[in-house]
Amino acid sequence: MAKELILIVEDNQKNLKLVRDLLQFRGYLVLEAETGEKGIEIAREQRPALILMDVQLPGMDGIAAMTVLKADSNTQHIPIVALTAYAMKGDKERFTENGFDGYISKPIDIRELPKIVEQHLSRHSEKKP
Ligand code: MN
Numbered sequence: 614m615a616k617e618l619i620l621i622v623e624d625n626q627k628n629l630k631l632v633r634d635l636l637q638f639r640g641y642l643v644l645e646a647e648t649g650e651k652g653i654e655i656a657r658e659q660r661p662a663l664i665l666m667d668v669q670l671p672g673m674d675g676i677a678a679m680t681v682l683k684a685d686s687n688t689q690h691i692p693i694v695a696l697t698a699y700a701m702k703g704d705k706e707r708f709t710e711n712g713f714d715g716y717i718s719k720p721i722d723i724r725e726l727p728k729i730v731e732q733h734l735s736r737h738s739e740k741k742p
Pocket of ligand 1: 623624625667668669670
């Protein structure tokens with residue numbers, strides 16, 4: 614089975630490297646963007662199977678970028694998981710209500726992240742005909 618293409622949108626180099634390493638170690642193909650604008654461009658061109666989206670980005674933030682992708686018929690089927698440092702109670706609900714498909718809090722748990730990625734990829738493929 615071919616490994617899925619995953620887009621990481623993250624402006625923090627340390628987090629970007631950590632997530633990239635975790636995903637590549639498991640054989641996923643990784644695309645990267647450091648801004649929401651670039652993330653949207655890559656998502657439209659490459660149609661990844663999943664997007665991991667930092668919320669706090671320079672310029673357009675992750676919520677705005679997610680909203681653009683969810684409003685575009687070419688990309689609205691792609692699950693988008695928020696990566697966020699906001700760890701306050703209730704934020705998970707707030708982000709999923711906003712339109713994200715899931716939520717990963719920072720600091721990133723290196724055992725939790727691959728599980729969440731897998732969940733979203735399998736949930737997504739079940740919907741395919
Ligand atoms: Mn950030």
